Structure formats: structure tokens, C-alpha cells
Amino acid sequence: MFGLFKPVKIRSCNESRKYGVAAKDVKELLKKGCKLLQLPLAGAHVCLYADGTKVTEEFFPTLPDNTDLVLLCRGQTWSGVVCDIGQLLSADRHTEGLVEAAKGLLSDEQSPKRRKILTDLLLNLEDRSELESREEDEDWFKGVDVRFKTKSAYMKFNCESRIRGYMKELDEAAKTIQKTKVRAEFLKASKCLAEMLKTARYNGCYFNRTEKEPDRLCTQEGWFTCQGSFDQEVCQSLHSINPYGCRESRTIFSTWNLDHRIEKKRTVIPALLEALQNHKSTDVNLNYFYHLLFTRENLKLVHIVCHKKGAHSLLCDTKKIFTRASNTVKGKQKAGGKRRRLM
């Protein structure tokens, strides 16, 4: 007698609330289910909640008791829990509940893989990127110098110091030059580049979300997207990160790199050195070198796995290394200054 009725849990595809229903076959289940969920009976069908497998009359009696099912209307499909992921991502309003649920699951989770998934989920759910000041989000500032009062100010500084490091390397290169005349020209060039860089505020705007659109590399909320390795148009893995979101993301962001497409040390600096062997710094197109060394024109923000450390083998554009015939720049000499033959 009891064996005739199969107890199942049933829900509609757009609600998480489920109901216990017992039925002797699919036909009866559909009838009861549609009434319960207030759905039209015509065209209704049921499938497994877990993976979307259609539940037929033959299949129905073999189901374990209390199997989770989804009741669908005509034309509706259910691809299993994947649908829930979609809802999960769009459900800002359920965040608190989700955080609680994820924490609950995590507390007695043993599998490292599932732990990783849950902690990553929590990391993204507990996003506090909308907070900006130290008072609002003290945790974010743990370990950050007290002089920084806002996240943006710190991120700006962070970017500046990375780029200042590139300048420092240029200065390092100067020390290796033996010929005093060449070194003197190189120092003039690097001084000029330093000046340009200072004027541009060390391009700290790249990491600063409060900057205007073309200047920042992130969204207004602080999301950065990997620009793909130097030899790729886009990042296939779709890496993204919001260092403004929490302390952990801020720390992880430090593993992201500003990668010189045309490499600084292997290519750009040697090209500048080469150019100055027999040319004055004023004949060299320093604007071009500035852009290669310090701007997003030659820098790609990449996730560490998209950071290829091997030789990039990209060369400087030989047409851009010198100022055109070295006469357009020297405005003050334009009335018949001594013209030096190139080579």
C-alpha cells in the first residue's frame, strides 16, 4: 500500500522553496505539483534537480525517496544546479544568507577542493569595495602605512612605486656606462625622462579607481581585468581581481604584474644606450622611450600566470628612436643651426 506512493521534493525552476509531495506516478505528481505551485498543467514535466534528467513514468518508481525534482512548464528547461549558479551570481539581495550558508558549509568541510571553492565564493561575496576610507574598512588597511587614509590613495602609491622602480633601473643602467661622454648624455636623457614621469605623477592613476575613465586601468568599483600575456590580444582565462574588495585581494594583487611588452631591461634600455653611443640625447626621441618605459602603451597588467618571464623578442621601432632628422625639436636652432650629419 505505502509502496505505491513515492515521496519527492518538488520546486519550480525559479524558486528555491521546495515542497514534499507523494504520488503514485508522474501523471499524479504533475497534477498535484501544478496545483501546489500554481502552474499550468498543460505541457508540464518534471526533471531531476541535480542534473536536469527528465523523469519519465518508467524512471519515476526507481527514484530514491525524497529526491529533489523541478517542475517545469511547457518549453522550460532545467540544466541542473548550473541554473542555481546563475541565480546565485545575480542575487545581490541574498548575499547575507549566502555568506552564512557558505560559512556553515565551510565549517565542517573536509575536502580541500570544496574548501577552496567555498573560500573563493566567500572572498567574492564579502566584497567591501564600496568602502573607501580607513575608518570604514580597517581590516583592509592592516599592514598599510598609517599615512594612507583611503584605499585609492594607497593603490595610487602602489602603482607609482612600481613605476618609480622602472626609473630607478634606468639610473642603474647609467652606472654601467664606461665612456664618460656617453654616460653624460645618458644622464641627461634619464633626467629628462624623470621629469616627464614626475609631470605625469608617475602614472599612479592606473591603479586609482577615482581617476577618470581613460586614465585608470580598473572600473569605478576597482575591478581589474588581466590584459593577457604580452603576445596575446586578450586573457583567455578571464582573470580579474578587485584589490579594493578585501585585504586578501589587495595582497594577491601584488602578484599581478605590469609587464613591459617590449622589455625594459632586455630591449628598451639597451636600445637607448645604443642610440646614445653616437647621438646626443636631444637627437633621441625621448618621448618614444618614455612611452615604452612608463606608460600603458607598452605595459600590460597581467595575472601572474599570464606573465611570461622569458625573452619577449619584441624590438623597438627603429623609425621612432630618433627625432625626425633631429631638427623639429630643436626649435631654437631652426634658423640655420649647425646640422650634424648622422653617421
Add this chain to the structure above:
DNA sequence: TCATGGCTCTACTACATACG
């Protein structure tokens, strides 16, 4: 084959100086 040194990046710390 393996160790090595040089290169690619980065963070963190301390200290000195300049500015409003």
C-alpha cells in the same frame, strides 16, 4: 644532467628631505 649566475618581476623596511 645539474648547478650557477643573470635576468624578469615584486614587497617590505628604513631613512632622508621637502612642502604647506
Add this chain to the structure above:
DNA sequence: CGTATGTAGTAGAGCCATGA
């Protein structure tokens, strides 16, 4: 005075060419 800027040194991690 706090903030901003600049310099110098430490460290780690991975890649790569070289030479024993």
C-alpha cells in the same frame, strides 16, 4: 606637524643560457 617624495637595501620566486 603630517604628508609627500625619493633613495637604498633586503628578500623571494621563476625563467633561461651557460658551462662543467
